[in-house]
Amino acid sequence: MSLNSSLHVAGRSLEVFSAGLSVAGQNIANANTPGYVREELKINANTPFKVGQHIFGTGVYVEGIQQQIDLFLETRIHTANGDLAHAEARSDIFLALETTLNELGDSDLSTALSDFSSALNNLANEPDDLTLRSLVVQQGEELARDVTDLRLRIDELRSQQSLNLDNLVQEANELIDEIDRLNPQIARLEASGLLQSDAGALRTQRYQALERLSEIVPVRFQERSDGGVDVFSGSNWLVLGGSTQHLETFKTADRGISITSVQYATTQQVLSEGAGEIRGIIDGRDEILGSFVDDLDTLTTNLIGAFNEVYTSGEGLAGHTSLTGQTEVADPTLALNAAGLSFTPRHGSFEVKLVNLGTGAIETTEITVDLDGIGGANTTLNDLQAALDGIINLSATVDPLGRLQLSTTDGYEVRFANDSSGTLASLGINTFFTGTDSGDFGINANVKADPNLLATGRGGGPGDNKNIVALQTFLEDDQIDLGGQSLRGFYELTVAEVAQQSAAASSLRSGSDAFVASLQSQKQQFSGVSLDQETIKMLEFQRAYQSAARLISTIDELYDVLLNV
Structure with a gap:
C-alpha cells in the first residue's frame, strides 16, 4: 500500500470524524428543543483493494446521518x-x-x-x-x-x-x-x-x-x-x-x-x-x-x-271569566290523543261549573272525552269546543293558533273539577305551570296576576284546602x-x-x-439527547481526528525522508 493511499485514508478519516463532531454538536445544541429526534452518524468501512497477495483497506466513509426513532x-x-x-x-x-x-x-x-x-x-x-x-x-x-x-x-x-x-x-x-x-x-x-x-x-x-x-x-x-x-x-x-x-x-x-x-x-x-x-x-x-x-x-x-x-281539578277563591289554553293544536280535527300534544290526554271526563256571581248558583256540566277507540269517533279539539260552546253562558272557540278559548257571559265565572282525562292539563286550561320542559318552564300569567285564582280547594268553599x-x-x-x-x-x-x-x-x-x-x-x-453520551462521542471523534491528523503528519515526515534520499 503506497503512502498516497495512506494519505488518502487519513484525509477521508478527517472528513468522517469532523462530520461526527458536527453531528454531536447538532445533538448537544438541540438537547432542549421540544420534539427533537437525536441524529446519529452512520459510518462504514470502505471497499478494500488487493495488491499482490495482500488486501488493504481504504479507510472509512459516511453512510448517512439518520434520526434515531422507533416507529412502532x-x-x-x-x-x-x-x-x-x-x-x-x-x-x-x-x-x-x-x-x-x-x-x-x-x-x-x-x-x-x-x-x-x-x-x-x-x-x-x-x-x-x-x-x-x-x-x-x-x-x-x-x-x-x-x-x-x-x-x-x-x-x-x-x-x-x-x-x-x-x-x-x-x-x-x-x-x-x-x-x-x-x-x-x-x-x-x-x-x-x-x-x-x-x-x-x-x-x-x-x-x-x-x-x-x-x-x-x-x-x-x-x-x-x-x-x-x-x-x-x-x-x-x-x-x-x-x-x-x-x-x-x-x-x-x-x-x-x-x-x-x-x-x-x-x-x-x-x-x-x-x-x-x-x-x-x-x-x-x-x-x-x-x-x-x-x-x-x-x-x-x-x-x-x-x-x-292535579291542579286543574281545583278551584281558587275566584273563577275565570275568560281563558286561553297554553297549548297549540296543529290539527283540531285529529283525536286529542293523536294530535301530538306534549301531554297526552286519555279517556275520561271533567266537570265545568258555571257560577252565577249574583245568586251564587252553580250549574255543573260533565264533559266526556271519548278516547277509548271503541265505537264512534274519538274526541277532537273541534268536538271539545262544540261541547263546551253548548253550555249556557259559556262561549268556546279555537283561535288561529289552535288554542282553545273560553269566555263567560257577564255576571258568570267558570270553574273546573274532577278531570279524570288530563285534557285540561294537556290543553293548558286552568293550569299553574306552563311549558313542556326545562327550556320553556314558566308560571301561568293569569295566576301570577291574580293569586286568588290559585286552585287551593275542590268546591268546599272558604277554608277548603283539599x-x-x-x-x-x-x-x-x-x-x-x-x-x-x-x-x-x-x-x-x-x-x-x-x-x-x-x-x-x-x-x-x-x-x-x-x-x-x-x-x-x-x-x-x-430518541432523546443525552448530554453525557454526546460528550463521550465528541471526545471519541476528537481523539480519532487527532490520530488521523497524526497519521498525516507521519506520512508527511516519510515524504520528507524520500525527498531527501
Missing part, C-alpha cells in the same frame, strides 16, 4: 395521545358541569323544590290567606326560573363545545396541510430515498405535526419509499400521495340548540367514533351535558304535567315516571351520578396521562 413506539404514542385527549375532554366537561351545579349553592333545584313544597304546606294551613297565596306563586316562579336558568347555563356550555370544535377542525386542517407541504420537501432533500441520510429538521417538524394531529383525531401513518408519509384516520385518508382531505363542520339541531358536528370533507363521512379531542368534546357535549339536559327535561316535564293534572294538600303530597311522593323517586330525590340522584361519573372520568384521565408519560419516557430514552 411512535404509533403507540399516537394511539395513547388520542385516548388521553378524549379522556381529558370528557373530564373537563364533567368539571364544567360540576362547577355550574356548585355555583348554584343554596339556590339549587333541590332547595327550590323544598321551598315550593314548604310554601304549599303553609298555604294548606291557611288556604284563604292572600299573602301565603302570593308566596306560593312567587316560589313557583322562582322554581321555574331556577330550572330555566340552569338549562340556559347547560346550553351555553354545549354551545361553547361547538365553538371549540370549530377551532380544533381549523387546527387539524392546518396540520394536514403542513404534513402535505413537508412531504415533497423531505423527498427532494433525501433524493426520494436514494440518500441514506434523513432530512432531520423537516422530519422532526412532521413528527411533531403528526403527534399533535393524533391528539385531535385518531391517526396512523405509513412512510413511503420516497420519504413522504400517507396519513389515515379510521377508514378515511387525510394525506394520500399529493392529495389531502380536510375535516369540515356542519350544523344540526339537538335538544333545542344548534350544535356543530364534524365530517371528512371528501367522503362526507361523519366522525362518529374513535379517540381524540374532537370525539371527546362531541361525546362530552352530547352524552354528558346532553344526558343531564334529558334528565332535567324528564324532571321538569313530570313536574309540569303531573302537577297540572287541592293544595293533594299538590303538596304530589311533590313529596315517589313518581313512577321518575323511577320511583320523588322530584327532589330524582334531582339529587342525578347530581350525585354526575359527581360519581366525574370522579371515574378523572381517574381514567390520570391513568391515560400516566401511560402517555411512560411512552414518552421510552421515546426520550431512545
Whole structure:
C-alpha cells in the first residue's frame, strides 16, 4: 500500500470524524428543543483493494446521518395521545358541569323544590290567606326560573363545545396541510430515498405535526419509499400521495340548540367514533351535558304535567271569566290523543261549573272525552269546543293558533273539577305551570296576576284546602315516571351520578396521562439527547481526528525522508 493511499485514508478519516463532531454538536445544541429526534452518524468501512497477495483497506466513509426513532413506539404514542385527549375532554366537561351545579349553592333545584313544597304546606294551613297565596306563586316562579336558568347555563356550555370544535377542525386542517407541504420537501432533500441520510429538521417538524394531529383525531401513518408519509384516520385518508382531505363542520339541531358536528370533507363521512379531542368534546357535549339536559327535561316535564293534572281539578277563591289554553293544536280535527300534544290526554271526563256571581248558583256540566277507540269517533279539539260552546253562558272557540278559548257571559265565572282525562292539563286550561320542559318552564300569567285564582280547594268553599294538600303530597311522593323517586330525590340522584361519573372520568384521565408519560419516557430514552453520551462521542471523534491528523503528519515526515534520499 503506497503512502498516497495512506494519505488518502487519513484525509477521508478527517472528513468522517469532523462530520461526527458536527453531528454531536447538532445533538448537544438541540438537547432542549421540544420534539427533537437525536441524529446519529452512520459510518462504514470502505471497499478494500488487493495488491499482490495482500488486501488493504481504504479507510472509512459516511453512510448517512439518520434520526434515531422507533416507529412502532411512535404509533403507540399516537394511539395513547388520542385516548388521553378524549379522556381529558370528557373530564373537563364533567368539571364544567360540576362547577355550574356548585355555583348554584343554596339556590339549587333541590332547595327550590323544598321551598315550593314548604310554601304549599303553609298555604294548606291557611288556604284563604292572600299573602301565603302570593308566596306560593312567587316560589313557583322562582322554581321555574331556577330550572330555566340552569338549562340556559347547560346550553351555553354545549354551545361553547361547538365553538371549540370549530377551532380544533381549523387546527387539524392546518396540520394536514403542513404534513402535505413537508412531504415533497423531505423527498427532494433525501433524493426520494436514494440518500441514506434523513432530512432531520423537516422530519422532526412532521413528527411533531403528526403527534399533535393524533391528539385531535385518531391517526396512523405509513412512510413511503420516497420519504413522504400517507396519513389515515379510521377508514378515511387525510394525506394520500399529493392529495389531502380536510375535516369540515356542519350544523344540526339537538335538544333545542344548534350544535356543530364534524365530517371528512371528501367522503362526507361523519366522525362518529374513535379517540381524540374532537370525539371527546362531541361525546362530552352530547352524552354528558346532553344526558343531564334529558334528565332535567324528564324532571321538569313530570313536574309540569303531573302537577297540572292535579291542579286543574281545583278551584281558587275566584273563577275565570275568560281563558286561553297554553297549548297549540296543529290539527283540531285529529283525536286529542293523536294530535301530538306534549301531554297526552286519555279517556275520561271533567266537570265545568258555571257560577252565577249574583245568586251564587252553580250549574255543573260533565264533559266526556271519548278516547277509548271503541265505537264512534274519538274526541277532537273541534268536538271539545262544540261541547263546551253548548253550555249556557259559556262561549268556546279555537283561535288561529289552535288554542282553545273560553269566555263567560257577564255576571258568570267558570270553574273546573274532577278531570279524570288530563285534557285540561294537556290543553293548558286552568293550569299553574306552563311549558313542556326545562327550556320553556314558566308560571301561568293569569295566576301570577291574580293569586286568588290559585286552585287551593275542590268546591268546599272558604277554608277548603283539599287541592293544595293533594299538590303538596304530589311533590313529596315517589313518581313512577321518575323511577320511583320523588322530584327532589330524582334531582339529587342525578347530581350525585354526575359527581360519581366525574370522579371515574378523572381517574381514567390520570391513568391515560400516566401511560402517555411512560411512552414518552421510552421515546426520550431512545430518541432523546443525552448530554453525557454526546460528550463521550465528541471526545471519541476528537481523539480519532487527532490520530488521523497524526497519521498525516507521519506520512508527511516519510515524504520528507524520500525527498531527501
